Structures are given as C-alpha cells and as structure tokens.
Amino acid sequence: MTINKAIAAADAMRPNAYSAEDKRVWVNQVERQLQEFAGADYTFYTAADMDKELLLPEAWSDIYVLYICSLCDYWEQDVAKYNTSAALYNGRLTEYKQEYRRSAAGQKSTHWANLI
Numbered sequence: 001m002t003i004n005k006a007i008a009a010a011d012a013m014r015p016n017a018y019s020a021e022d023k024r025v026w027v028n029q030v031e032r033q034l035q036e037f038a039g040a041d042y043t044f045y046t047a048a049d050m051d052k053e054l055l056l057p058e059a060w061s062d063i064y065v066l067y068i069c070s071l072c073d074y075w076e077q078d079v080a081k082y083n084t085s086a087a088l089y090n091g092r093l094t095e096y097k098q099e100y101r102r103s104a105a106g107q108k109s110t111h112w113a114n115l116i
Helices: 003-013 020-038 062-075 079-104
Strands: none
Touching (some): 003 062, 020 062
16 A cells, blocks of 8 residues: 555545645654564655555555544544544554564564573
8 A cells, every 4th residue: 555545545534634744644653653563664755755655565554544544533623533443543553463473473583582
C-alpha cells in the first residue's frame, strides 16, 4: 500500500477536511513505530514519496487506514467514534506484531548472541 492509497481509503471511510500533508505525517507516525518494532532503519516519507510502498504487506495495510480514521475522529472530538476506531487500530496492530513475532521466531536473533 502507498500513502496515497491509504489516504484514499481513509477518506472513503471518514470524509474529512484534513490535508493530505496531515495524513502523510500520521502515516509516518505508524511507519516509524513499525520500523522500530521490526528493528529496521527509519524512513521518513516526504510529499515526493506518496506513491512509494509502505512497510506492511497488503494483508495488514488496513492498519494505516485505521490510524488515519482514528486521528480524524480524535481531532473532530468525536469520543465514541475515536474509542471505536482506536480500539480497531490497536487490535490490528497487536495482531500484526504477534504474527511478526511468530514468523520471526525461527530466525536467528541479531540482538543476542553467545551471552555465556
């Protein structure tokens, strides 16, 4: 998924007046968290990077959309919608992290080696 696709999907779910620039910053917030979790170098996406592929595979791309929707709800001060969308976002993010840990469990760790 690209930033443009994430924004278009979020706008379809939550029509809003926030700029694409605001939403790009929000996507960068998610991407930074995911890259830190995965131990990857952080890539900050600029306005020129709106069509570059993001870190998450397509099966998990709704995480970006849910985050944008939750922040739209937050800034609109719609507490009920925000609580729902934030819970959905956090649930999907937790599922992704659990799946990532399971799939990475058989790989050799790069963080701990021969401590004894």
